[in-house]
Amino acid sequence: MQINYIGHSAIELVLSQTRILIDPFITGNPVATVKATEFSPSHIILTHAHGDHVGDTESIAKQSNAILISSHEIVNYMAARGVTGHGMNPGGSFQFPFGKVKFTPAWHSSSFADGTYGGMPMGVIIEADGKRIYHAGDTALFGDMSLIGRKPLDLALLPIGDNFTMGPEDALEAVKLLNPKTVIPIHYNTFGLINQDAQAFKKAVEAETSSQCVVLSPNETLKME
Secondary structure, rough: OOOEEEEEOOOEOOOOEEEEEEEOOOOOOOOOOOOHHOOOOOOEEEOOOOOOHHHHHHHHHHHHEEEEEEEEEHHHHHOOOOOOOOEEEOOEEEEOOOEEEEEEEEEOOOOOOOOOOOOOOOEEEEOOEEEEEEEHHHHHHHEEEOHHHHOOOOOOEEOOOOOOOHHHHHHHHHHHHHHHOOOEEOOOOOOHHHHHHHHHHHHHHHHOOHHHOOOOOOOEEEEEE
């Protein structure tokens, strides 16, 4: 398994049999160094409807025939634009050909640029290739993260930007609740309001928890053995 960090909250998950995109905000992303046309996933996962997460979903899905996995509302919205999808909700899980997907709550908001309601914002747990990964989406710290961490977690992707999501201090508390083997900070340094020192976050995580923190620059990769 390989994690390719595109920038902001956008991730490409490379599995043994396929590729999955999560929150593919690429075009217009000031830190992205790749183009949306470079991706051909089998599935796209969206945590919520904000533009800096939906991003290039429609164009990538149409060029690659990818299946969109997201909230019922987001899937219906994108279906009207010709995108095939599988709608879900927080707490629900489904076994896809590549592995199991389960959505979790996220404390945030979710609407499209035109004001259309995007359903509940969500985090997502992916179990595939013998790994268990949690992408928190955009969220505040919440105590039920401890329930997510009751089952061994190989990787947690956590926002640290503050203002719109958890900041570094709350993200550190999230690490303590989740107890993942590895943490990757996301959703920071894309815009001025969410500038953060990721190396300081890494230092705090590794001083106060047993987790390893890996700071990836856009277009950098983490290989998970």
